[in-house]
Amino acid sequence: MATSMFLRTAKWQFKLSLAKLLFGSKSTAPHFALVGAGSSRQLCQRIVESGHQRVLVVTDKPLRDLGIADRASEALVKAGLDLHWYDGVQPDPTFTQVREGARILREQACTAILAVGGGSSMDAAKIIAATRDSSDEPESWAGLDKAPATAAPLYAVPTTAGTGSEATMGAVITHEGDRSKVVISGAALLPVAVALDPDLMLGLPPAITAATGLDALTHGVEAYIGLWDRGTRSETGRMCVKGVFEWLPRVMADPQDAEARLGMSIAAYYGGVAINQVNVGSVHAIAHQLGAYYHLPHGVANAMVLPHVLRVYGDAATPRLNELAPLMSAASAGAAIDAMEALRESVGLPASSDAIQSADHASIVARAIEEGDGYFSPRLLTESDVQGVLTAISG
Numbered sequence: 001m002a003t004s005m006f007l008r009t010a011k012w013q014f015k016l017s018l019a020k021l022l023f024g025s026k027s028t029a030p031h032f033a034l035v036g037a038g039s040s041r042q043l044c045q046r047i048v049e050s051g052h053q054r055v056l057v058v059t060d061k062p063l064r065d066l067g068i069a070d071r072a073s074e075a076l077v078k079a080g081l082d083l084h085w086y087d088g089v090q091p092d093p094t095f096t097q098v099r100e101g102a103r104i105l106r107e108q109a110c111t112a113i114l115a116v117g118g119g120s121s122m123d124a125a126k127i128i129a130a131t132r133d134s135s136d137e138p139e140s141w142a143g144l145d146k147a148p149a150t151a152a153p154l155y156a157v158p159t160t161a162g163t164g165s166e167a168t169m170g171a172v173i174t175h176e177g178d179r180s181k182v183v184i185s186g187a188a189l190l191p192v193a194v195a196l197d198p199d200l201m202l203g204l205p206p207a208i209t210a211a212t213g214l215d216a217l218t219h220g221v222e223a224y225i226g227l228w229d230r231g232t233r234s235e236t237g238r239m240c241v242k243g244v245f246e247w248l249p250r251v252m253a254d255p256q257d258a259e260a261r262l263g264m265s266i267a268a269y270y271g272g273v274a275i276n277q278v279n280v281g282s283v284h285a286i287a288h289q290l291g292a293y294y295h296l297p298h299g300v301a302n303a304m305v306l307p308h309v310l311r312v313y314g315d316a317a318t319p320r321l322n323e324l325a326p327l328m329s330a331a332s333a334g335a336a337i338d339a340m341e342a343l344r345e346s347v348g349l350p351a352s353s354d355a356i357q358s359a360d361h362a363s364i365v366a367r368a369i370e371e372g373d374g375y376f377s378p379r380l381l382t383e384s385d386v387q388g389v390l391t392a393i394s395g
C-alpha cells in the first residue's frame with residue numbers, strides 16, 4: 001500500500017510538472033461574455049453577424065416545453081436563420097445523445113451551435129461541435145486536451161447558475177454501458193461567446209437553484225485551493241466564492257430577484273473561468289461517481305462531499321482556506337468549512353443519501369482515486385480517505 005501511494009505520488013508530481021510545462025503559459029481560446037437582461041438576444045445577433053445561416057440548438061425537453069429555449073433563440077428565427085433542434089439531452093449526457101446531436105448537425109449542415117440549458121446541454125453541445133471535423137469515435141477523446149483541434153463554433157446560454165461549463169473547455173460524458181463518466185477537454189470546446197441572461201433563470205426551481213449554486217461554490221473552492229497556479233484562478237476563484245455567499249441566499253429567498261439571479265450567474269461564470277485554468281479536484285472526482293452510479297444531481301453530490309474532503313485534506317488546504325474564510329464571514333479554515341456546510345443546509349440540500357450503497361463503495365473508491373489522480377488537489381486522497389467520505393454521506 002505504501003509503495004502504491006509512493007508510485008501514485010511520483011506519477012502525480014510528474015503530471016503536474018508536465019502540465020505546467022505544456023500549458024503553464026498558454027492562453028485559452030478567444031471567448032467573451034455578454035452580461036445582463038436581454039443579453040441572449042445580443043448573443044443571437046452575434047451569431048447572425050457572423051454569417052451563419054443554419055444553427056443547431058442543443059437543449060433539453062423540459063426547457064423546450066417551458067418555452068425557455070425558444071425565447072433564448074427567437075432572435076435567430078426573427079433574423080431568418082434556419083434552426084434545427086436536438087432537445088434530447090438528459091442529465092449526465094451520454095455518448096448516444098452526443099451521436100444523435102452530431103447526426104443532426106451533419107445532416108442539416110449546421111455551421112454553428114447554440115447551447116441552451118444547464119451543464120448537461122453545454123457539455124453535450126461541446127462534444128457534438130467537436131464531431132464536425134473528426135470521424136473519430138468521441139470516446140477516444142477522453143482525457144486532457146485530446147479533443148479535436150477544431151470544432152463548430154459554440155454559443156452558450158446557461159439557464160442555471162452553477163456548472164460554469166459555459167466558461168470551460170471541458171465536458172463530462174457518460175458511458176451507457178458501465179455508467180462511468182469521462183472528461184473530454186480541448187481549447188476548441190470553449191464556447192466562442194456566452195450570454196448570462198437572468199431573464200431566462202427567473203423560473204428556475206429552488207432545488208436546482210440550490211444544487212447548481214453549491215456546484216459553483218465547489219468550483220471556486222477547488223480551483224482556489226489546488227496546487228496548479230495559472231492565470232487568474234485566485235481572483236476568479238475568490239469572486240466565485242464571494243458571489244455565491246452574497247447572492248445564493250437572496251435568490252433562494254426570492255426566486256424572482258433578477259439582480260440576485262444575475263449575481264449568481266456571474267459567480268458561476270467566474271467559477272467556470274477558474275476551473276478552466278486549473279481544473280477541479282477530489283470533491284468532483286468523488287461526486288462524478290455518485291452522479292454516474294445513482295444519478296445524484298451533480299451539485300447535490302458536490303455539496304455533500306465538499307466539507308468531508310476539505311477536512312480530509314487537513315493542513316494541505318488550511319492556508320488557502322484561511323484566505324477564503326473572510327468571504328464566508330468565517331475566521332478560520334475550519335470555520336469556513338462549517339460555513340459551507342451551513343450554506344448547504346440553509347438552501348435545503350441533504351448531507352447524505354440513502355441511494356449510496358455500501359456494496360458499491362469499493363468500485364466507487366477505485367474510480368474516484370483514478371479520476372482524482374488527474375487533478376492537482378492539495379494532496380492525493382488514500383483509499384481509506386475516500387472510503388471515509390462515502391461512509392459519512394451514505395444515508
Ligand SMILES: [Fe+2]
Binds near residue numbers: 298
Ligand atoms: Fe462541477
